[in-house]
Amino acid sequence: MTSSGKLMSLMVGVLTALAFLLIWEVAVRALGVAAYLLPPPSTIAADLAKNWPRVISSSWLTTGNMVLGFLLSVAVGIPLAMMLAYSPFFERSVYPSIVFLQIVPKIAIAPLFIIWFGFGMMPKVLLVFLLTFFPIVINAVVGFKSVDPGIMELARSTGASGLRTFLKIRFPSALPSIFTGLKVAAALASTAAVVAEFVASDNGLGYLIVTYNGQLMTSMVFATIIVLGLIGLAFYYLIELLERLLLPWHVFALAEQTKQA
Structure with missing residues (x-):
């Protein structure tokens, strides 16, 4: 375009x-x-401006939990995906447990995190980790397994070592799929953070939504949701920008395919 x-x-x-x-x-x-049922946008904007200091301070807390949980997912998910892709035994033994963790409702696990870790940062970061972990692992596994066998055969015929083959062929070939998983996880991260704060927090945007809802301050519920959505949108586009910087050839190829379609 x-x-x-x-x-x-x-x-x-x-x-x-x-x-x-x-x-x-x-x-x-x-x-x-009635304003408590559905406030007009002008009222939402006015109330947000009035309560902006509290909302912005809560936003930093939610964003911090979101980013930490996401980074933990990346740090654990990509190495785990490598092991799942290259070890059939590891895949057969571990993959069912990963699917089970994905199926279990995360909000049902949140009370356990409160018991184990209290109301601090840890339960919120772990809940974000659980919600963003699965798409990263699945897409990374697909990427590592989708390397062209002909290219791998050519690399082996030239005497390239396993490490060199991974760094020069396998990992670069997997990056488009990895970034697909990262973008899906980035879109889920804000949802995960606010769900964690609904259950296991006395601060953050999720806590504000619960508080304002209890006080029938519907305009501030809308305002907080909008701020949360903007944070999630900014985080998603940050990952997309990183993809454009690291994989310009892949982004160009996608643009060409879209243009032809």
């Missing part, structure tokens, strides 16, 4: 969002909907 096409898409997106907010504002006021 050309730069003018991207600008046009951005403008269309912004105008669509503004039109939606305008319709929301007019409809709520025209129908006389």
